[in-house]
Amino acid sequence: MLHTSFPRISAVRNARLDDLAGTHDLQLDAAGTIVDILPAAGGTVAAGELDARGHLVLPGLVNAHAHVDKSWIGHPWQSYGGDGGTDGRIRHERARRDELGIPGLDITRRVLAAFVASGTTAIRTHVDVDLGLGLRGIDIVREAVAEYDGAITAEIVAFPQDGVLRRPGVIELLRQAAEQGVEHIGGLDPASIDRDPVGQLDALFAIAADTGAGIDIHLHDPAELGAFQFDLILDRTESLGLVGRVNIAHGFAIAQVDTARRRDLLQRMADLDVTMTTVAPLRLPQLPLHEMDAAGVRFAFGTDGIRDLWSPYGTGDLLGIAWQYARSSSVVRDDDLRRVVEIATAGAAPFAGIGAAGIAPGARADLMIVDAENAMDVLVRTPARSAVLGGGRLLFEA
Template sequence: MKQTWLRNVRVETHYLKHEGFTYGAGTEAIDVKMANGVVTEIQPHDRLKMEKEDVNGRAYLLLPSLREMHCHLDKSKLGVPWRPITPAKNLVERFTSEIRELDGLSLSLKDRARNLIDTELANGVTFFRSHIDVHPRVGQRYLEDVQAVLQEYEDQLDFELVAFPQHGLLRSEAYGEMKQALQSGVQFVGGVDPASLDGDVKRSLSQTFELATAHQVPIDIHVHDRGENGRETVRTLLDYTKQSGWHGKVAISHAFGLNDFAGEERAEVFTALAEAGMTIVSSVPINGNVPPLEELRSYGVNVLLGCDNVYDSWSPFGTGRVLEKLNRYAEIFRLTSQEQLTNALQLISGQPLALANEESWLKPGMAASFILVEASSTAEFVARQSQIKASFYKGCRN
């Protein structure tokens, strides 16, 4: 059994307050024993002499490792010479030309996927959810390349793959290719704009849920539509989730149309999303389309963040730093207090910190996956995008 001690790291234990104002977080110096990928022991620092084989945490703050909850490992152009995106008149022209553009690059899909993975690993990510194009125009080849690359990283990260019919499930007649992808072990069914792209919300979502229930996998569907198209899609998703017994197994990525519910219907839909255990995944765009994410959280809806585009055919932007997305989120939604900034980390870590209860998030038996950061607190890390000094995945340093 491989054992390692991580010595002299700090964990937050409580908030620091003065006359009702929370101005920081109290920390405790600890040593963490890791064996077979899990935390096996936690003790105050300096109880034992540091041995040569121990890892010195240098009093850095220990935080949960980060999760990239929405990316496209098959689409990034990282590693090829810079070019701005090619103009496109509409969505269909964009995704039609994308195949030709990506296939003509000087760097293979595998190498470009490695570049994106390496970039995110360096920024503290040890978990990826990636949508991979699966439809008749590309068959299974993008998926097979990504699966082969991910095997190379089995000691550095966990992942979920989403079979993604980029050209529309109905529009491109992708059902057969989607089924084949799920049979090969893909963990999620994807989809995109069943109203505006497929032109038939009920039929598109019926096939999506049919694939999900037949293969016992969750759903993560892109919904960019606004107005009545967006509202109809959300309402139908809620109906089908309930009918299928798919509670806690449906995520909506982007979900811009949630802005368009108003009055009593808004409260009813947001309550229903929470009751159905639905997750909203956002890349926090700054084009005015950000859904009302903090309001959704206030209803108990689970919200997660991802980078989405990182220099691809759709956008020249993106750094592969999910912390940057959280920082933007905090600024947009005016999360400025110590408590708000601390609680926001859950959006990119999946791990609540529970400082209000004066409990440490770090427990024996949990996976030894975490980051060391140069910050006094989680709030400072989020607000100032503090430097990540080290990242561990199941006890091994990335």
């Protein structure tokens, strides 16, 4: 059951934690922060407390690459009728979005509800910005997120889905969005979409340098074409001093170039704290877990669009994306399975602007409760969530 009033919880009682034996009580303050973790006291669960009933409590999921503004959830089945490839999907979406009311407040509400019910408590979402929509989608997403009254955390990327330079006026919209406070501006395949990688990146980085916004760029271009654009992004990150403010989404090329080339790119990314997000696509090589960690390159998972005019797939369950990544990467050892869960939860908190995260005193109480043996069991079985808390507020309970 999804809650709409989001009652405050003062304690989560009788919880099992992945790194402690026995059951424990998590004490929360009025600001939704964990203030203490104590051995379970037993006895009656008081009003305002939540009984975990001995279930496992993990940090909430972080969906670091979403598109909450565009989905046909709530509509009858929508058959895909467009051409293949990125441009074909863009054209199909542009042709049909108005008739489905995309973007729309109810649509975004449904997407957020799907996220929350599966344990997501923090989001970085791309929101389309183009000449037809202006910044309307950003306003809609902000309104939908505000209805959670701080119980979920969200950052917005102003996203030029239809290209940047090839659509005169889009750069001005991105600058306007940044000046109005979006956390990041986006880009899309500078080489294959705009066919001017230097021009697109120069324009985006100028906005970021002027306004303080971050950059989160979709880069699907493969192999050396993609790696070349990695170089361009890294060069500008370094020259403009945007350390820690740039993310590359998808970035298929990093797993497609040879080992030496990848090692050099990853080292530069680590030095500049350029991060990555992945939706763990099938039929493509996954981001190399051990190489990413060894280099010190942070990455996170995202659901991408769900049930939209690009694809009918997607449920909004970020844990399913983590499963897909682990399974496709042949992750089987306990420490690696736990690492994937960490990447899906507290490890990705900075992607949504959250500082202290996890299950520890001082951390925001973003929690999901699951009937499972341990974190590895949660990942490989993806069981239903029993309850979800965001900032100490009860968002969902089964």
